[in-house]
Amino acid sequence: MTTTRQIHLASRPTGWPTADNFRLVEVGLPELADGQVLVRNTAMSVDPYMRGRMNDVKSYVPPFQIGAPLDGGAVGEVVASRSADRAVGDVVVHGLGWREHAVVDAAATRVVDTTLAPADAYLGALGMTGLTAYAGLTEVAGTQPGDTVFISGAAGAVGSLAGQIAKQLGAERVIGSAGSAAKVAHLLELGFDAAFDYHDGNITEQLAAAAPDGIDVYFDNVGGEHLEAAISVLNRGGRVAMCG
Incomplete structure (x- = not known):
C-alpha cells in the first residue's frame, strides 16, 4: 500500500460547516520509522470542539490548517508495525482521525479490548x-x-x-x-x-x-x-x- 485518502480543510467555515469546506485527497503513505505503526482507521469521532479549531484564532489547541488533514480521535487496526509494543492486528485508539490510514508513533496509541466492548465504544462511552x-x-x-x-x-x-x-x-x-x-x-x-x-x-x-x-x-x-x-x-x- 502506497497511498491513502484523507479529509483536508479546504476553507474556513462561516457558521455551520458545509461539504464545500472539506476536500477528500489521495496522498502517499510515508515509510514507517522505528517505533511507528500503520493503522487502518475503522471509526473516528466528530466532536464539538473541532468546530472551534476550524477558525484561525488562538485557543487552547492550534487551529486546523487549510490544505492539511484534520485530526481527532480514531480507532483502528494495526496493519504494519515497527514497534515491539504493538503487533499487527492490535486494535488501538489514537489522535489521527479524518483519514483512512494513519502513521502514528506507537507510544501515542492505546490498545483496546474489543471482547469487552465494540471498538467504536472507546471513542464514546469508554473514551x-x-x-x-x-x-x-x-x-x-x-x-x-x-x-x-x-x-x-x-x-x-x-x-x-x-x-x-x-x-x-x-x-x-x-x-x-x-x-x-x-x-x-x-x-x-x-x-x-x-x-x-x-x-x-x-x-x-x-x-x-x-x-x-x-x-x-x-x-x-x-x-x-x-x-x-x-x-x-x-x-x-x-x-x-x-x-x-
Whole structure:
C-alpha cells in the first residue's frame, strides 16, 4: 500500500460547516520509522470542539490548517508495525482521525479490548466523552449514594452519560434539562428521574419543582441561568462540576 485518502480543510467555515469546506485527497503513505505503526482507521469521532479549531484564532489547541488533514480521535487496526509494543492486528485508539490510514508513533496509541466492548465504544462511552462525565462526577463532584444530581445540557453526549453514570454511582435522584420535548422524553428513557425543557418556563422554578429537597451535585454543561438556578437550590455541602 502506497497511498491513502484523507479529509483536508479546504476553507474556513462561516457558521455551520458545509461539504464545500472539506476536500477528500489521495496522498502517499510515508515509510514507517522505528517505533511507528500503520493503522487502518475503522471509526473516528466528530466532536464539538473541532468546530472551534476550524477558525484561525488562538485557543487552547492550534487551529486546523487549510490544505492539511484534520485530526481527532480514531480507532483502528494495526496493519504494519515497527514497534515491539504493538503487533499487527492490535486494535488501538489514537489522535489521527479524518483519514483512512494513519502513521502514528506507537507510544501515542492505546490498545483496546474489543471482547469487552465494540471498538467504536472507546471513542464514546469508554473514551473522552464517558471519561469526562465519570471524572466530573467522581473526581470533581464526589458523587455519593443518595445524592440528588442535576445535569444541564443533559441530552448531549457528555450529559446523557453523566446521568446514567450518576445512577450507577447510587444517586437517589437524577434531574436533567434539555431543549425540546423529544430530548426530555429521551432523558426519561435513559433512566433520569425527572427532566424539563428549559424553554417551557423559568429555569429556577422548574428545577425547584423537580428537586423539592434541593440538589447535592450540579454537573454544569452550559453555565448562565442554569448555574444561577442550581446555586439557588444547592444544599449545604453541595458540589458543582463545571464542564467545558
